[in-house]
Amino acid sequence: MKKLLLAAIVMSLLSCDHGLEPPPSVQPGFGGTIYFEKGTWPASDSLVNLWLFASQLYPLDSAKIFTGLFSNPPAIYLYPATDKNLPLFVDSVSFAFNVPPGTYKYVGVLQHSANDINASSLRVVGLYGTNDSPPLPIPIIVSDFNFVSGVNIRVNFRKPPPSPF
Amino acid sequence: MRKLSIHIVLILAWSTATLGQTIYGTLEGTVKDSETSQPVVGANVTLRSSFIGAASDSGGRFRITRIPAGTYSLVVSMLGYQRTTVEGVRVVRGQVGSIEISMRPVPLQSDPVIITANKREQSLQEVPVSVATVTARMIADRNNVTLDDALRYVPGVNVLSDQVNIRGSSGYSRGVGSRVLVLLDGLPYITGDTGEINWESIPMFEVDRLEVVKGAGSALYGSSALGGVINVITKESPSTPELRFRAFSGLYDKPRYSEWDWSPKPRFNSGLVMSYAGKSGALSYLVSAGRTVDESYRENDTYHRWSLFAKVKYDLSSTQSLTISSNYIDRSHGNYFWWKSLAEATRPPESQLNGVVNSHRGNISLAYKEFISDKLFFTAKAIYFGNFWRDDSSGRVNNVSASHLFSFDVQATYDLNSSNVLTFGVAGNYDKVEANLFGSHPGVGAAAYAQDEASLSTEVKLTAGVRFDWQKVSVLASTAQLNPKLGVVYMPDSETSVRASFGSGFRYPAIGELYIESNTNVSAVAVLPNADLKPETSISYEVGINRSFGQRVSIDLALYNNDFRNLIEPIVEIKQYHPYPSSPIEVEGPVIQFENVTKARIQGLETVLRVEWWKRFFSTDIGYTYTWPLDLADHTILKFRPRHLLYGSGMFTWNHLRASADARYLSRIERIDDNLVRLAPIVNGDQRVAIKIVDVRASYDLIGLGLPARVGLNINNLLNYSYVELLGNLGPVRTYYLTIEGMF
Numbered sequence: 001m002k003k004l005l006l007a008a009i010v011m012s013l014l015s016c017d018h019g020l021e022p023p024p025s026v027q028p029g030f031g032g033t034i035y036f037e038k039g040t041w042p043a044s045d046s047l048v049n050l051w052l053f054a055s056q057l058y059p060l061d062s063a064k065i066f067t068g069l070f071s072n073p074p075a076i077y078l079y080p081a082t083d084k085n086l087p088l089f090v091d092s093v094s095f096a097f098n099v100p101p102g103t104y105k106y107v108g109v110l111q112h113s114a115n116d117i118n119a120s121s122l123r124v125v126g127l128y129g130t131n132d133s134p135p136l137p138i139p140i141i142v143s144d145f146n147f148v149s150g151v152n153i154r155v156n157f158r159k160p161p162p163s164p165f
Numbered sequence: 166m167r168k169l170s171i172h173i174v175l176i177l178a179w180s181t182a183t184l185g186q187t188i189y190g191t192l193e194g195t196v197k198d199s200e201t202s203q204p205v206v207g208a209n210v211t212l213r214s215s216f217i218g219a220a221s222d223s224g225g226r227f228r229i230t231r232i233p234a235g236t237y238s239l240v241v242s243m244l245g246y247q248r249t250t251v252e253g254v255r256v257v258r259g260q261v262g263s264i265e266i267s268m269r270p271v272p273l274q275s276d277p278v279i280i281t282a283n284k285r286e287q288s289l290q291e292v293p294v295s296v297a298t299v300t301a302r303m304i305a306d307r308n309n310v311t312l313d314d315a316l317r318y319v320p321g322v323n324v325l326s327d328q329v330n331i332r333g334s335s336g337y338s339r340g341v342g343s344r345v346l347v348l349l350d351g352l353p354y355i356t357g358d359t360g361e362i363n364w365e366s367i368p369m370f371e372v373d374r375l376e377v378v379k380g381a382g383s384a385l386y387g388s389s390a391l392g393g394v395i396n397v398i399t400k401e402s403p404s405t406p407e408l409r410f411r412a413f414s415g416l417y418d419k420p421r422y423s424e425w426d427w428s429p430k431p432r433f434n435s436g437l438v439m440s441y442a443g444k445s446g447a448l449s450y451l452v453s454a455g456r457t458v459d460e461s462y463r464e465n466d467t468y469h470r471w472s473l474f475a476k477v478k479y480d481l482s483s484t485q486s487l488t489i490s491s492n493y494i495d496r497s498h499g500n501y502f503w504w505k506s507l508a509e510a511t512r513p514p515e516s517q518l519n520g521v522v523n524s525h526r527g528n529i530s531l532a533y534k535e536f537i538s539d540k541l542f543f544t545a546k547a548i549y550f551g552n553f554w555r556d557d558s559s560g561r562v563n564n565v566s567a568s569h570l571f572s573f574d575v576q577a578t579y580d581l582n583s584s585n586v587l588t589f590g591v592a593g594n595y596d597k598v599e600a601n602l603f604g605s606h607p608g609v610g611a612a613a614y615a616q617d618e619a620s621l622s623t624e625v626k627l628t629a630g631v632r633f634d635w636q637k638v639s640v641l642a643s644t645a646q647l648n649p650k651l652g653v654v655y656m657p658d659s660e661t662s663v664r665a666s667f668g669s670g671f672r673y674p675a676i677g678e679l680y681i682e683s684n685t686n687v688s689a690v691a692v693l694p695n696a697d698l699k700p701e702t703s704i705s706y707e708v709g710i711n712r713s714f715g716q717r718v719s720i721d722l723a724l725y726n727n728d729f730r731n732l733i734e735p736i737v738e739i740k741q742y743h744p745y746p747s748s749p750i751e752v753e754g755p756v757i758q759f760e761n762v763t764k765a766r767i768q769g770l771e772t773v774l775r776v777e778w779w780k781r782f783f784s785t786d787i788g789y790t791y792t793w794p795l796d797l798a799d800h801t802i803l804k805f806r807p808r809h810l811l812y813g814s815g816m817f818t819w820n821h822l823r824a825s826a827d828a829r830y831l832s833r834i835e836r837i838d839d840n841l842v843r844l845a846p847i848v849n850g851d852q853r854v855a856i857k858i859v860d861v862r863a864s865y866d867l868i869g870l871g872l873p874a875r876v877g878l879n880i881n882n883l884l885n886y887s888y889v890e891l892l893g894n895l896g897p898v899r900t901y902y903l904t905i906e907g908m909f
Contacts, residue, residue, distance in 0.1 A: 018884070020510070020889065138844075139846070143506045
């Protein structure tokens, strides 16, 4: 009996449990879900574009937006793409946003409401931030081989967070 | 009365040789193992109620000189052997007496003599609290280079990198504000700036034993003793000159996964320490020096350390002694805070890559002891502990700190009558901190304490005590604390001891917690001061039973309850703050600030089972601790506390061969600080598993070949298990050590 017990302990110790292991190789980025508050969607003509954005710059002003978007490499990234939109008039949408490793200080949902792109036609309608009122942005750190999950954002088109620009 | 089962052979053969006209006599002899007739090395042989004594050398020989003529009781003690007293030993003026002593081995060590629980020597069975001991032999076998390593095998204790946690008392604050008080030969050894334990500066090669008292102990020791007290007791000098050394060379194995294998070269961890000790007349001395270089298994985690230790004792008379000891270390250590990510778990982020911390730490202490009479024993101790460190990054000095801590303790122990032993004294401290992180602040404190140990009958002993502490830090208002203790021990027979105790503890906020202000280069989080911190307090209750079953089996079982109030915890959150004190504007961002936030209740049970399976050849120890650490503020489990601790060890001895193994299991920490992980940020900082570590070792005594040396091979983390103790800090990989120690 004692020998059996000893053998069980040794087998347990030598089992396949080796503790922590490196995560499988993944594309860096972050992912989560955007929840749209029901009944707050604006008219379709004011939804020229709707993007998820990730900015390494914060705070932003109108000049930094365009510098960040069009610099090489950019400091502000758009999801799904510059010429593509998030789905419209849905309750929620899941996303997996692959971005280069870096610190993204300001992450949220951006509404583009006119054909021209300028500061007055852009507004932030959702923010990955704290539960404070008003919410504060939470930085997301993306490193090599690291995909940050659980980035959930609530959008209420009628109660957007404070505009940074 | 406990029956002395030791077999003593006493031969007194008084020499006719005279030693001139001296008023003294001399006593010499040998101490041997009663079963093997092998010499017992390092046994303490002393005359009762005096400082006259000696330690046996490698041949078991001792020689006690300068003994005033008279008749004495000779006390012989050695861990692992039954303590005994030889009555009626006559010392004749000018003559040399000879005595041969046989000591009976007690493998279980179920009843060692300890001094920390009540500030005086007494049997473990007689103290009303849980106490664990770690011997010099265990430290040497495990090749423990620093104190924290030696504590990782003590039941109920777990170490979170820089922070020791006794029965769930401590969370995670990178060592700042320790809730366990470390004493060096009975004097506080906590840094003056951050109130933390400086593990590396304890002279482990010169440690005789460690005593770990579990539960609040502020009624005797004051601030910081919320969770327990660890007393580091250094060695006494032998009566004959002795040169000792220990050398080790360790090789880190490759990490289990190639992604973590960052170094193209093998990484080593090596060290050498030497000491010379002896006695000349009334003067005994011990000096040692050591060098350690650890290349580490992680990038930018290398350290280089020089250490020096000296201890000089002068017997002013047969009843008076003065001891001066000093310790100094110089260390340079890479500033590794946490990993880059789990994918690169052995590399730090780029911001930490060039960081290094240079530190100089040292202490000097004095201890005067006197047997004023057979009933009154007096001690006066004082220590200065200086800490100087700076951290540099890419050649730029970031933070500099200098702290000076002076403390003293004057104590008397008085045998009031056959039933009462009084212990009373006064203590005080003065701190001075100068640091760019903390500012320049003084601190001063004073205390008085008293306790009575009353023998109500031969079976029942009662201990009652109280301590008053007063403290003032910088310009803050002074605070005072009153801490009582009460304990009872019931010993219905020689093999059973039932105990119950109540004690209270407190900790003043460290100067670092009150005044720290920093925008560090390793984290996105600013650290803010909080001068409104109040002392944190605790109340401990414990009941326990210790029972031996013959000479082969002993078991100890304890149930405990610790209530904490005003726990000081680092809070990580986003808030508005002034980026520097004179800043006219506030900014928003993540900050860390120490706050009194939590009241908690930690309950649990602990059991230790020791079995000698095969007489003198094979024995095992198993310790299990269950902790239920509840945060009463939000009714969740406290952060950073494992719920289950299971430690096991086995030792096999045969002739000159000794082999042993240790296994540690700590359940997965259920709750961590998610804000710290997210905002610091520590990438993948939430990744953690249960800890399962197996260490094995074997050593062989070359004395059989005529060499006074022992060689050994240690393999730590035999299974190369990958784990974290601390957020984002991969634990050591499998490491092979070759050790050799000798004594001439």
